[in-house]
Amino acid sequence: MAGPTGAGPTGAERAAAPLGVAAVDLGATSGRVMLGVLEDGRIDLVPAHRFENRLVERDGHLSWDLDALWAEIRQGLADAHDLALVRGLPGLASIGVDSWAVDYGVVGPDGDAGDGALIGEVVAYRDSRTDGVAERVAQQVSRERQFALTGIAQQPFNTAYQLAAEDRLTDLPEGSTLLLVPDLVGFLLTGRRRTERTNASTTGLLAADGEDWKDELLDAVGADRSLFAPLIHPGEQLGTVRPELAERLGIGEVPVIAVGSHDTASAVLAVPSPGTGPVAYISSGTWSLIGLELDAPVLTEEARKAGFTNEGGVGGTVRLLKNVAGMWLVSESIRQWEEDGAHVDLADLLEAAAAVPGDRFRIDPTDPDFLAPGRMADRVTAAARPLAGEDEAPRTPAQLVRCILESLAETYREELHAACRLAEVPLPERLHVVGGGSRNALLNRLTAEALGIDVVAGPMEATALGNVALQCRALGAIADEPGAIRELVRASVELEEFVPGA
Template sequence: MSGTPAAYAAVDLGASSGRVMVGRVGPGTLELSEAHRFPNRPVRLPEGLRWDILALYAGVLDGLRAAGQVDSVGIDSWAVDHGLLDADGMLLGNPVHYRDSRTEGVAEKLWATLPPEELYAATGLQYAPFNTLYQLLAARSTRQYASAARLLLLPDLLTHWLTGTEGTELTNASTTQLIDPRTRDWAHGVAERAGVDLGLFAPLRQPGDPAGLLRPEVLEETGLTGPVPVTTVASHDTASAVVAVPAGNERFAYICTGTWSLAGLELTAPVLTEDSRAANFTNELGVDGTVRYLRNIMGLWLLQECVRAWGDPDLGALLRGAAAVPGLRSVIDAGDPAFLAPGRMPERIAAACRETGQPVPGTPAETTRCILDSLALAHRRAVQDAQRLAGHPVDVVHIVGGGTRNTLLCQLTADACGLPVVAGPTEAAALGNVLVQARAHGKAGDLADMRRLLARTQAPTRYTPQGDTARWRAAEARYGRTPRATPAGPVRTSQEQHHAGHLRRPADPGHSRPPGRGRRSP
């Protein structure tokens, strides 16, 4: 590794905002600064909910202009969503938002010919109604789909506009439900039985692969001096966030917190058992041959929607009020798909408490405490279930992403899991993006070296578990310990990738970043 620090632009897109960060990497140096932040405002059209992809691209160009001269550019975003291009490379309409209702009932039709047990055994992906596979089946009868010659996942679409090249990055491709996690290649049998033409997809790319150079028009627009390479990173934001877990040799679980909570383990092989499917764990691919074995939990979306409904209260005061509310008074299932859609979240949480015979939260502080207790409980269940299903015990839980700013949630997670929690870095997805670029350009070592650099240069906070976990076990019994399965088989929880996120204001509730990813974070 050469000694002069280099600068890398990390384009980090979440479901409610995007930003361009600049990372500087050298021997013993890892610095990150924000160049530009811009909103991501989906638009509800007569035909449904759509992403404003042109506004996102304009934000990326503005961010690159603000970043100044850099040695490389990398892009990560949420998962599953995509754009369709015609034979001339023209985009066929705005990409559909994963929360759009077009996939309702689609999975059940597929299971009639491709049972969920077989689908999981082949792809290892948890059931979520918006997985790319179901989106494609929902679109199959449309003129847009009939005209499509190419499908590009959103980070690959933006890379295509920046460089003119086409590719499908592997960690994000693994969320489509069309990748075999054992071979790390397309699941040809699944595609054939589902009637999906894999020829729509561009060739697979690995994190670290070159993705072309910024086009002359982009250089002119941004004021950069070429050549400037674009480097393929772990373009699923959660995959980038997991790169930035500052773990050493300890056995660890991770939780990428934001609009979604992605909780699980880093493994060397997928877990494809029926028990794993029934528990709704997913096997998504990470860097360097790793598997992200995790469960998707609704995450801070619950609080974001409540804050929006309450009219932007002071978040600090709200969390202080929640800390004063007795713990575990009422809990909800943070994986219940009843909470997936936006709108009227405080009323829906109250109804869930009422239906389960628990005290109904009467104030914003009580509702907030209910949400945070419920998220900590969901984190506990996910960490415990992952260890059991994978035969992989852990000694510590690393929390990364925007939720690390929520000290009450971090402490409650330590209490619920009965394990120490190490919280940080907050900007995990952007840091993972930067580090993969740096390694590709000779400025960082392997995954272990990258994590050692993170541990030396970032300042995580450690939380020690307090109290007896017996009260958390009792709370679990109120609505059942594991996510419930539908009669057809798959589990009724949700996924994204979100991405690490954090509450700032109702218009941008997820980003310091959002989801889930938030993470996330699909």
Template sequence: MRRVAAVDLGASSGRVMLGEVGDGVLNLSELHRFWNGPVQLRDTLHWDILHLYRSLLEGLRSAGTVHALGIDSWAVDYGLLDGSGRLLGNPVHYRDTRTDGVMEKLLERVPAAELYAITGLQQLPFNTIYQLAAEHLLDQARTLLMIPDLLGYWLTGEIGAERTNASTTQLYDVRAGDWSPVLAERVGVRLELLPRLREPGDVVGTLLPAVAEETGLPTATPVIAVGSHDTASSVVAVPAADERFAYISSGTWSLVGLELDAPVLSAEAREANFTNEGGVDGRIRFLRNVMGLWILQECQRAWAADDLPRLLRDAADAPPFAVLIDPDAPEFLAPGNMPRRIDEHCRATGQEPPRSRGATVRCVLESLALAYRRTLRLAQTIADRPVDVLHVIGGGSQNELLCQLTADACGLPVLAGPVEASALGNVLVQARALGEPLPDLDAMRALVRTTHQLRRYEPQGKPADWDAAESRMFGIR
């Protein structure tokens, strides 16, 4: 039996999980869960990276005997090291306003078509390339490390960049499978800032003596590079039986897409703002970001309401399609009073704002389901890949109302689960690196299917109602 620790950092919470993998066995148990979120310091929104590191160590202290550990996190954000390997300032949060207007200015120097032909990435204002264009510490920096690589460096002293996360920076050539020196030069990023790339399954290094002493783990414990972008790890754990599937990695963000063997770099893909991100075993995650449960989370924060089941019951009783919003509208990106922003968005689009919390939640979830519907249909058309089933993985797979609305909107059966998909994918890649007989993604997914219970949602209601709602929603933009 392989016992490994999976450090899984999401944009709103982090966890250290213990994974056990053996013949017909895939167990996951929580060792330590902790808050993660933005910290406003004067005019800049930061991540509290030292809190994350301390919490990681606390989780590892309770792990007992493990054969390895791996780290995954959200994408695009980074830390900068100086020439002596010290961190230059707290990493800036991707929702910070420093990138306002930066994307538009950079695209005047590097046309969008050229950028897409190299990177295949969706244009998002917080992509790493735009953050670096707004970075004040770049001249002092000697090394750029994505968040999992930074934490791995503090554990082992070894510098490198795991490929799936590197592919989200918009400095990565998706066809060459390496950093793009052309783009780095064009946007003023010194190529020597970008570390040597690692593959999922590579050994990063072993624990530094001080880390071993603090955690109680042996210094020989290896840190293994997993699919360090959490969505890359999540997709490993999609319990698909064949290739005719789509997925929604549902959490603070919703990543809606397909798994392909090669990137799709057509004009249609670029104009529809789809991204081609690196996956485990060389696969491509052809997807588009949808705002996700962030809007609901911010509503709950504004209401100081932690009784989500009650809110969902009230939402289920609210009238359907009364109010719709564009969940990807820029006013919903930053933290703030989300119920007020929804009201303002409704008035600006000629709609009467929702009159209750249940109606607000219904509005958010129906609007998300419609955004999933539009994105999934575009993905199938552009990639010429038909889909028979939609897998919803991650925390959003527990939201029964959202899963049913998604099945209704997309006209596809939804298989919900596993909840902790990113941690499971992390564990599976580690287990294979340690010699467990899991030769490919098919074998990993088969193990997930046989060890985890899934919930199936069949489409209900009238497709014509969703057709009309989609016309309304995309007509109010």
């Protein structure tokens, strides 16, 4: 049924009819394309295509295999379209893309969003090219000044420091554009060059209010303002799928909507908090991102010294958070054991870790020595310090994983208390854990005990849910009101609560 203008259904009509959208959700170790179906007041997520995302060695750098990722994304979109048809939908109503932060590609001026558009590789944040670069940039703009301008912690992998280490900038043809990973995928889909604000906020180059790039910092890292695409807000339409690509995939020229393209922005949007005021969360996956959702950044020198960062969220919110290594420590340890010939099942390993005695060893999960891949179990074992007079290191995988999880739980306690102190707010009554780590019952229980507050676990697919929900709101199928998306999430998922002492 046409709306009043004859251009299509109204928002109310869309809300009444089932709606299917595709969420392209790229993580640092895996990716997925999910079909999100909004129907009867809830979102149903259906996996369309899952795939690995592996680092590769290219031109002496750890890089992302963009060609492989792009092939998997195209397959996933075609599969999502087919799933929509199976569900009785007319196809995909829109597409949204999110990914990890800080990494980028450079697109040449004559690229047509096809082969050959990319100049060089998409170098990964775990590459060593930024070693010592933060110190060099700080000689031009002090660390204190950088934080006051952007609110972003000076992590060695920040986009700013990657650009300062970049060897392509002086030879780029005029009209080249730097695009962060989700913006780069958006360009491949639509041919339009834009930079979505939540991801731009992580670069260490955007003003803390999210309004514009800071020329002082661009000059310090040697990047010309013309290299950056215009900014776009989450919820705005980026463009439509290029006609030739739409025909090849059989999906139609559907809209591509800018979501909270930093995956943590989408994940926190889907935190199922029932109330108002600061929301405490952990986006738990490869990284554990722990903090508070606030209305304004915390730009004090105390916050900088404590290592907190202020990232832009959907709807003008700010995520005051701390990066902790997270389940990367476990997954990389498992990878070492499997490379050494063992078969490791994560569920069995966590069950064994729950059964071994606790409070025997600790590590510092924030130690930069855990950033790089390779022989993680050996490094954790070497770093583990004994407690209560113990004089030995973890001897079994279960002991080592128990050490990692207990160390994470204690770090969560310290960092959440620090965030509340910096933001001058009381400790919330509950902590929401979203993402893949929300299914780690042992870690959730340890976290509840460490903090002394309830831990609410779920949704696991928070990033995809936030991505899908924002697309649906942009299409008029969800009310543009505070709390509407979180209410929808609560209606769409089952949550698990961990109570201290229970």
